[in-house]
Amino acid sequence: MYDKTKYLTAGDKGLVIEFGNEISKPINEKIRSMVLAIEKAGLTGLSELVPTYRSLLVYYDPLQWSYQKLVQRLQELEGELNSLQLPQPKVTLLPVLYGGEYGPDLPFVCENTGLTPEEVIDIHTSRDYLIYMIGFTPGFPYLGGMDERIATPRLQNPRTKIPAGSVGIAGSQTGVYPIESPGGWQLIGRTPVKLYDPHRATPVLLAAGDYVRFYSINETEYQEILKKCLDGTYQVQCREYQG
Amino acid sequence: MGFCKVIKPGLFTTIQDRGRFGYQQSGMPVAGAMDEYALRVGNILVGNPEGESCLEITLLGPTLEFLSQGLIALTGGDLGGQLNGKELPLWEACEVKAGDILKFTGVKKGCRAYLAVAGGFNVPVVMGSKATYVRGAIGGLEGRTLREGDILEKGPSNSAGLAGRKVPQDDIYTLSNHITLRVVLGPQSDAFTAEGINTFLTSSYTVTNEADRMGYRLEGEKIQHQKGADIISDGIVMGSVQVPGHGMPIVMMADRQTTGGYTKIATVITPDLPLLAQAKPGDKVSFRSVSIDEAHSIYRIYEEKIAALKRTLRSSVPQDKSSVPKGPKRTLKLLVNGKEYLVDVEEVQ
Structure with missing residues (x-):
């Protein structure tokens, strides 16, 4: 993390607050705090906040803010971050059916790591993963903090079509594909929960700064949840992050 | 129906x-x-x-x-x-x-x-x-x-x-096959050498065939980085000028991805983006740097002009030919001591 946060211009309507030049949990926490501080301050003339790995892009209305005035106001908010009472991040619990046709690369991950399928699943479901940012495609979470014991390189030949909900591993990263897309991740399972649905009241389920926890379900449970997701009655489970 | x-x-x-x-x-x-x-x-x-x-x-x-x-x-x-x-x-x-x-x-x-x-x-x-x-x-x-x-x-x-x-x-804007786009340098202009920034601001670039709603890839003199072209992904606005390792600028447009991992040397100002949207493969593009304060005063004039146009058009209705004939209301842009002023003119005939 930088000693002094950088405030950078991104054209006549954008300002980038850059907290550091690495991917780290403290930087991500600071970005989350800054987002909450700006929202709490209720500043008018700001249209959108885009948190990323190490910075926050602020869209503003130049008819309401001069650059200097906006930097000054944001620096004041930054100075007050330590005294800010923040709600705990949210942990979203995602049910996953591991292996079989839903996780065709689980055998390869086992071969690569020398672990049994049960061990891989145990390790994958034993941690809360921090959502560093959402990007790439609508709703795609960049998750951090996977156990190195199940790290597996990407596919040599990326697939052209990966079904929505696929849970994968790429190096020491893990993630979920929100929509059908091409990709080179090792697929170990699938969640019936829709991370992205443009016609839902909350189109994107996850948010940067929160956490994801996977848990293992069987085929019957998968079908039950899938049915509820399709008719719109499924309530995704959440809890507070315990630290 | x-x-x-x-x-x-x-x-x-x-x-x-x-x-x-x-x-x-x-x-x-x-x-x-x-x-x-x-x-x-x-x-x-x-x-x-x-x-x-x-x-x-x-x-x-x-x-x-x-x-x-x-x-x-x-x-x-x-x-x-x-x-x-x-x-x-x-x-x-x-x-x-x-x-x-x-x-x-x-x-x-x-x-x-x-x-x-x-x-x-x-x-x-x-x-x-x-x-x-x-x-x-x-x-x-x-x-x-x-x-x-x-x-x-x-x-x-x-x-x-x-x-x-x-x-x-x-x-009505004037369209040409060689446009100059005003830019605000940053957010990663410090990732380029002084020579690289000079190249970007003084040479002219050609719009390639890879120019669509996502972005405009340009071709021309190579823009030199300090060290590398990769950064940890951050946000991208419309008009962001990304320069990947090959040194050629790509101006990100309406369908751009929300985040990206390449250095962005500058950002095209909002009032000039329509000119780029009207450029097509083969057209030439030059860049000129303005300060953020200049960019904001240009933006204010741009918005005032649209607001004035709205007023002008509103007052030109209804077109009742029996009423006193009036000339169309026009907005004149006057330059006084280097500052631009917008003046509404309505001539009675």
């Missing part, structure tokens, strides 16, 4: 508004009109809210048959629009009736035209916008470009007496 039927869809015709804002934090691109000036002015002409949906027409336009009466305006680039075989003037509100045929004979100037219709296009609002994002298959007409046989519907409107309204010449 429908408003118009698509006889031929054209090269890449989509429904666009000002974009899908508020979901970039969720990875959802903004989309929306490439040339927001043409979209806003077209809507003003037909009496719509500025951000209403229009058809964005790219290079080779569609052929449309109107199925009912309505008020339209064609703005932006000149793609050879003809109504019933007669040239359809750009930047002017025009009445159409059932059976009329709008077609396009080919590019004369620019790259994108906008067809505004009083009432806008009646398509579902998805995540707050009617803009089509083709890669994500959402918005507009089923998330896609127009197809032969599509029937487009319009929303309700009260456009009585608006036909014949014209945009004054002063408010």
Whole structure:
């Protein structure tokens, strides 16, 4: 993390607050705090906040803010971050059916790591993963903090079509594909929960700064949840992050 | 009942508004009109809210048959629009009736035209916008470009007496095959050598064939980095000039991804983006640096000009020929001691 946060211009309507030049949990926490501080301050003339790995892009209305005035106001908010009472991040619990046709690369991950399928699943479901940012495609979470014991390189030949909900591993990263897309991740399972649905009241389920926890379900449970997701009655489970 | 039927869809015709804002934090691109000036002015002409949906027409336009009466305006680039075989003037509100045929004979100037219709296009609002994002298959007409046989519907409107309204010449941009875009340096201009920045600001670049709604790849003299071209991904705005390792600039446009991992040397200012949206492969682009304060005063003038145009057009209605003839209200741009002023002029004849 930088000693002094950088405030950078991104054209006549954008300002980038850059907290550091690495991917780290403290930087991500600071970005989350800054987002909450700006929202709490209720500043008018700001249209959108885009948190990323190490910075926050602020869209503003130049008819309401001069650059200097906006930097000054944001620096004041930054100075007050330590005294800010923040709600705990949210942990979203995602049910996953591991292996079989839903996780065709689980055998390869086992071969690569020398672990049994049960061990891989145990390790994958034993941690809360921090959502560093959402990007790439609508709703795609960049998750951090996977156990190195199940790290597996990407596919040599990326697939052209990966079904929505696929849970994968790429190096020491893990993630979920929100929509059908091409990709080179090792697929170990699938969640019936829709991370992205443009016609839902909350189109994107996850948010940067929160956490994801996977848990293992069987085929019957998968079908039950899938049915509820399709008719719109499924309530995704959440809890507070315990630290 | 429908408003118009698509006889031929054209090269890449989509429904666009000002974009899908508020979901970039969720990875959802903004989309929306490439040339927001043409979209806003077209809507003003037909009496719509500025951000209403229009058809964005790219290079080779569609052929449309109107199925009912309505008020339209064609703005932006000149793609050879003809109504019933007669040239359809750009930047002017025009009445159409059932059976009329709008077609396009080919590019004369620019790259994108906008067809505004009083009432806008009646398509579902998805995540707050009617803009089509083709890669994500959402918005507009089923998330896609127009197809032969599509029937487009319009929303309700009260456009009585608006036909014949014209945009004054002063408010129409001049399109050229060599444009200069003003930029604010940053956010990663410090990742380039002084020579690299000088190259970027003094040489001219050519628009390549890879120029679409996502971004414009340019070709020209290589821009030198300090160390590397890769950064930890951060946010991208419309007009961000990314320079990957090959040293060629890419200007990110309406359908850009929300985040990216390449150094961004500068950002094109909002009022100049329509000029780039009208550039096509082979056209030349130069960049000129302005300070953030200059960029903001240019932006204020741009917005004031649109507001003044709105007032001018509003006061030019109704066109009752029996009343005292008045000249069209015009807005003059005066330069006094290096500062630009906008003056509304209404000459009584």
